[in-house]
Amino acid sequence: MSNQVFMLPDLGEGLAEADIAEWHVKVGDVVTIDQIVVEVETAKAAVDVPIPFAGTVVELHGKDGDTLKVGTPLITVSGGGSVDAVVSANHERYREEERAGSGNVLIGYGTSEDAPRRRRRAAPSVRVISPIVRKLAVDNDIDLSLLSGSGAGGVITRADVEAGSNAGTETEPSHVSDQRIPIKGLRKVVADKLSASRREIPDATTWVDVDATELLAARAEINKSLPDSDKISLMALLARLTIAALGQYPELNSSVDTARGEIVRHARIHLGIAAQTPKGLMVPVIRNADALSTVELAQALRVTTDLARDGKLEPARLTGGTFTLNNYGVFGVDGSTPIINHPEAAILGIGRIIDKPWVVNGELTVRKVTQISLSFDHRVCDGGEAGGFLRLFGDYIENPIRVLGRL
Numbered sequence: 038m039s040n041q042v043f044m045l046p047d048l049g050e051g052l053a054e055a056d057i058a059e060w061h062v063k064v065g066d067v068v069t070i071d072q073i074v075v076e077v078e079t080a081k082a083a084v085d086v087p088i089p090f091a092g093t094v095v096e097l098h099g100k101d102g103d104t105l106k107v108g109t110p111l112i113t114v115s116g117g118g119s120v121d122a123v124v125s126a127n128h129e130r131y132r133e134e135e136r137a138g139s140g141n142v143l144i145g146y147g148t149s150e151d152a153p154r155r156r157r158r159a160a161p162s163v164r165v166i167s168p169i170v171r172k173l174a175v176d177n178d179i180d181l182s183l184l185s186g187s188g189a190g191g192v193i194t195r196a197d198v199e200a201g202s203n204a205g206t207e208t209e210p211s212h213v214s215d216q217r218i219p220i221k222g223l224r225k226v227v228a229d230k231l232s233a234s235r236r237e238i239p240d241a242t243t244w245v246d247v248d249a250t251e252l253l254a255a256r257a258e259i260n261k262s263l264p265d266s267d268k269i270s271l272m273a274l275l276a277r278l279t280i281a282a283l284g285q286y287p288e289l290n291s292s293v294d295t296a297r298g299e300i301v302r303h304a305r306i307h308l309g310i311a312a313q314t315p316k317g318l319m320v321p322v323i324r325n326a327d328a329l330s331t332v333e334l335a336q337a338l339r340v341t342t343d344l345a346r347d348g349k350l351e352p353a354r355l356t357g358g359t360f361t362l363n364n365y366g367v368f369g370v371d372g373s374t375p376i377i378n379h380p381e382a383a384i385l386g387i388g389r390i391i392d393k394p395w396v397v398n399g400e401l402t403v404r405k406v407t408q409i410s411l412s413f414d415h416r417v418c419d420g421g422e423a424g425g426f427l428r429l430f431g432d433y434i435e436n437p438i439r440v441l442g443r444l
Contacts, residue, residue: 040095043088045111048079052352055079056222057103062112066094074112077105078222082352083316092116104221173198178216223317234379237295242374243424244410247431248397249390253405255437263332272310272364273335274441278433279362279385280306280327280334281440286426288418290359291382300382300417309358309378310338313367314346320378321345322358331441366390372408382414383423385430409434 048055055077062074071087074094078084092114099105174181179201186193220228234240252274260268283290283306291302308326312319321341326334344350361378366389375386388408395404409431413423433440 040113040115041090041092042110042113043090045077045105045107045109046086047107048077048084048352052079052107054104054106055084057099057101057105058083059101060097062094062097064094064097068092068094068114079352082350082355083348086111088112088114090114102219174201177201223319227318230379231376234377238293238377238379239415240377240412241415241420241423242410242412243420243427244372244408245427245431246393246406246408247434248395248404249407249434250405252434252437253390255441259331259441267332267335269331269335270338272362273331273338274437275364275387275434276308276310276323276326276334276338276362277331278430278437278440279360280308281433282426282430283360284327285429286418286422288422289383289413289426291414291417292359292380293382293414293416303359305359307357307359309361309381310342311361311363311365311375311378311384312342312345314348316348319345319350319355320358320361321350321354322356324357361385363387366407372410374410375412377412377414382417383426384412385427386410386412407434 045055056079058076058078060075062068062072068074068088069091070089073085074088075086076083077086093116094112095115096113098110098112105111173179173195177198179198181193181198184193184197184201187197253271256269256271256274263269287302288300290306291300293299294301305325306327308323309320310323312321321344323329323334323337323341326337329337341350341354344354358378358381360381361375361384363373363375363384363386365373365375366387369389371388371391373386373388375384377384386409388410390405390407392403393406394401395406396402397404409427411423411427411430
């Protein structure tokens with residue numbers, strides 16, 4: 038039968054390429070229609086790619102870490118195996134792995150003790166089966182080509198890597214080398230946006246310390262009457278106050294259309310929330326945030342950030358923001374000069390809330406204090422508007438009931 042070539046499909050959102058994260062098949066495997074054959078990572082999300090036809094894998098057009106263009110060959114298969122053939126092939130492959138001592142069997146069932154005598158010992162640098170072993174080696178800066186595998190068939194095991202890590206002090210200095218990390222995928226998108234921001238936007242930053250004692254008290258009082266599923270997080274309250282302040286200073290909810298030489302003042306607030314995830318910095322967007330109640334905003338924020346951290350957020354949910362809120366206080370820092378999320382016109386930052394001496398009604402006392410900062414595009418507004426917005430937002434933090442009662 039003739040070969041069939043499956044091209045890397047269009048993954049949407051105008052993305053022209055993707056990185057191969059992990060192949061789930063190898064040459065010689067039998068695949069079925071709609072079977073997931075590879076996980077790829079685009080600039081915005083990780084995507085499982087199913088194959089639209091069945092057959093035997095002839096060629097994989099790239100290895101883990103390679104970048105492929107949309108519309109170029111991804112995998113080639115031949116023939117079209119029946120269901121019985123697929124089951125038989127997979128069963129035989131399992132038996133072959135068991136005989137080879139690959140470790141791909143259920144814990145407790147073991148592998149064949151005779152396998153090493155029947156099969157030629159493979160080179161350690163070739164047969165590292167477990168992704169866990171590979172990751173452990175990377176995490177401990179261990180060169181796998183320098184290890185001898187103690188597993189069946191010469192396989193390098195976790196114990197081999199751990200032993201190599203413990204003996205790290207005995208490693209020759211000549212084996213130490215710099216690590217080079219490609220700038221691609223999500224990291225490349227973030228780098229491009231931040232570079233564009235610094236290159237195009239004449240930004241300035243202003244900041245102020247505020248007393249957040251009443252904000253924390255208001256949150257505790259509000260949550261007393263709410264079920265656990267509707268509890269309001271501190272970030273949700275800060276988002277609500279941000280939206281209220283933007284209502285008074287709409288010029289900050291803008292972007293600059295450089296092609297037409299215009300400032301675009303957006304009618305709705307699509308609030309971006311900067312979130313640190315295992316894949317790096319992401320800014321998921323809550324669309325039409327100004328139309329949500331405080332409870333609805335808290336729920337949307339919780340769902341959106343959870344999806345982002347789990348890597349399950351749709352690419353469309355990472356675009357279209359008009360203003361960004363960044364809580365860098367979670368990293369234990371007081372202040373920052375955040376870079377504007379291009380092409381937006383401003384970004385609001387919140388530092389950690391800590392006990393500090395504070396003057397209240399002429400008396401020195403200890404209060405919960407935080408520093409807030411605003412980086413803004415000087416083409417869109419001047420220091421007067423930026424300072425007015427930040428001071429208003431600070432007043433809302435210090436007197437939250439006044440504004441929350443109107444929302």
